[in-house]
């Protein structure tokens with residue numbers, strides 16, 4: 001049987017405090033990244049609302065079952081992606097105008113990182129997989145089939161890896177003899193390519209992150225999740241997003257700026273600005289909340305976390321029409 005993995009949730013106190021302050025009665029909070037369920041559990045313990053947990057990873061089911069046993073009809077779980085949330089809750093009658101919060105805690109969970117066979121970690125030997133949903137394109141397919149130029153672009157744009165070209169070149173050179181099958185094989189190629197001495201942060205970190213983001217289509221999924229939050233949150237409902245990566249945080253920041261009307265709004269560049277568009281979100285965190293020194297000491301992995309919070313106004317969604325313009 002699989003052992004139960006521990007997870008130290010990041011910025012949990014800040015999120016729960018914010019939701020508690022809303023004094024939500026019988027509302028529904030969506031935990032869009034259920035993982036090992038720490039956020040869901042804390043919300044169920046500290047508020048009197050219901051929680052709908054979502055996660056694309058089928059392996060989180062056993063954690064969801066435990067919460068179901070404890071909280072009965074106050075908790076429901078759906079094995080779905082961000083892009084499927086809106087459609088999923090559409091059929092749930094009790095959700096209509098009743099979604100009081102939605103939380104995204106982005107990235108991978110310990111459950112995924114610590115299991116060698118999931119292939120997320122460059123520290124443990126495992127197959128090149130990295131699929132959160134356990135379906136679709138694997139890291140193996142990317143590494144062994146994509147062109148050198150394609151690989152280089154992915155490492156640069158999604159991983160900010162400045163040695164992207166050299167790494168891509170050496171991957172293609174290696175695979176001329178045989179395929180690259182494991183995480184350690186790939187990590188070794190990267191470590192031998194990137195110059196300099198080993199540092200605190202492993203040389204394979206950026207490339208692995210880029211491959212994971214591609215395999216799971218993470219930025220597009222996040223965009224769809226944010227648009228969903230604008231469409232489904234009730235008036236006064238809260239959006240909380242914890243991100244660990246500058247690209248994700250930038251996406252969230254831009255999204256909120258557009259929804260708050262900070263970014264210039266126009267339907268078409270050939271028309272004058274529309275005077276009647278009103279902000280769909282009010283930004284609560286002018287600057288993102290970051291973990292305290294105490295939290296970073298207890299959980300060093302939390303150091304790059306950023307939490308942005310915004311409140312849904314009564315006005316119509318505007319993000320999609322702005323992007324389409």
Ligand SMILES: C[S@@+](CC[C@H](N)C(=O)[O-])C[C@H]1O[C@@H](n2cnc3c(N)ncnc32)[C@H](O)[C@@H]1O
Pocket residue numbers: 007009032033034035036037038039040054055056057060080081082083105106107108109110132221222
């Ligand atoms: C950092 S973990 C969340 C940990 C969780 N907050 C906890 O307290 O245990 C992120 C989780 O989000 C899930 N996830 C990431 N992207 C997703 C997406 N597009 N749709 C659904 N789940 C996603 C991952 O499978 C992973 O379990």
